[in-house]
Amino acid sequence: xxxxxxxxxxxxxxxxxxxxxxxxxxxxxxxxxxxxxxxxxxxxxxxxxxxxxxxxxxxxxxxxxxxxxxxxxxxxxxxxxxxxxxxxxxxxxxxxxxxxxxxxxxxxxxx
Numbered sequence: 001x002x003x004x005x006x007x008x009x010x011x012x013x014x015x016x017x018x019x020x021x022x023x024x025x026x027x028x029x030x031x032x033x034x035x036x037x038x039x040x041x042x043x044x045x046x047x048x049x050x051x052x053x054x055x056x057x058x059x060x061x062x063x064x065x066x067x068x069x070x071x072x073x074x075x076x077x078x079x080x081x082x083x084x085x086x087x088x089x090x091x092x093x094x095x096x097x098x099x100x101x102x103x104x105x106x107x108x109x110x111x
Contacts, residue, residue: 014062015062015064018058018059018062018064019062019064019086021055023045023047023051023055024055024058024059026044026045027041027045027052027055027056027059027065028059028064028065028078028083028087029087030044030045031065031076031077031078032078032083032084032087034077035068035075035076035077036075036076036077037073037074037075037076038052038053038056038073038074038076039073041056041076056076060076063079064078064079064083065077065078065079065083066078066079
């Protein structure tokens, strides 16, 4: 890894603080499948529309989601491919760490 400035480290810490919340992770995973309106997000994560809107504002401020208005509805999606990549890597890492010693899957055998 290259040398990072204090500013970049602080921004990464802020990013992981926002992503590190279980509710926001559920929302990110919901919109990862494509553009989704607030009502559908609220239904899928079991929260009120108001609570979801608050969490979406935090995710949007961090640059993780983007919004598109269509009439009275606002649709949210991941801001860019990097967010999908980060989520995929995180879940791959978590799955890998849950394997038993001696696992023969491709991830456990990478050098």
